[in-house]
Amino acid sequence: MTIGWLPMTASRTRTAAAELRGAGLRVTAARVALLETVRDGDHLGVEAIAAGVRDRIGHVSLQAVYEALHALTAAGLVRRIEPPGGPARFEGRVGDNHHHVVCRSCGVVADVDCAVGEAPCLTASDDHGFSIGEAEVIYWGLCPGCFAARRSGAPSSI
Ligand SMILES: [Zn+2]
Numbered sequence: 666m667t668i669g670w671l672p673m674t675a676s677r678t679r680t681a682a683a684e685l686r687g688a689g690l691r692v693t694a695a696r697v698a699l700l701e702t703v704r705d706g707d708h709l710g711v712e713a714i715a716a717g718v719r720d721r722i723g724h725v726s727l728q729a730v731y732e733a734l735h736a737l738t739a740a741g742l743v744r745r746i747e748p749p750g751g752p753a754r755f756e757g758r759v760g761d762n763h764h765h766v767v768c769r770s771c772g773v774v775a776d777v778d779c780a781v782g783e784a785p786c787l788t789a790s791d792d793h794g795f796s797i798g799e800a801e802v803i804y805w806g807l808c809p810g811c812f813a814a815r816r817s818g819a820p821s822s823i
């Protein structure tokens with residue numbers, strides 16, 4: 666079932682390149698690979714992103730990955746989340762102000778839509794005169810796997 670794989674990859678790459686261009690960024694192989702890696706992944710950390718980029722285009726320095734992440738985050742193509750006490754994660758789902766739930770034990774991250782409506786969490790009960798552009802809500806807890814392990818008394822890996 667390799668028929669169709671190449672054309673699809675080519676068109677995906679074209680899309681990522683077009684979006685980079687549309688955001689006013691120089692298009693490089695590393696940036697295209699990084700955007701695709703972040704979108705295919707699930708709240709990846711920098712090391713995992715670097716590995717994904719290298720899978721796609723060969724060796725790229727960690728420094729280059731950091732620089733590309735910075736450029737794409739600043740351009741709004743990638744969103745950076747930084748749960749306190751954990752490493753930064755990056756995702757391709759941008760612009761909707763969704764929230765995250767983080768497992769206290771293994772650190773896995775999942776998306777949580779706003780509780781009601783479009784982006785109601787931007788409406789603070791008291792904005793102190795600020796023009797508010799983003800609301801960050803992080804739910805902390807145990808993922809199903811860690812919760813089950815804890816209940817069954819299995820030794821935690823942490
Ligand atoms: Zn967990």
Ligand SMILES: [Zn+2]
Nearest residue numbers: 756758775776
């Ligand atoms: Zn997310």
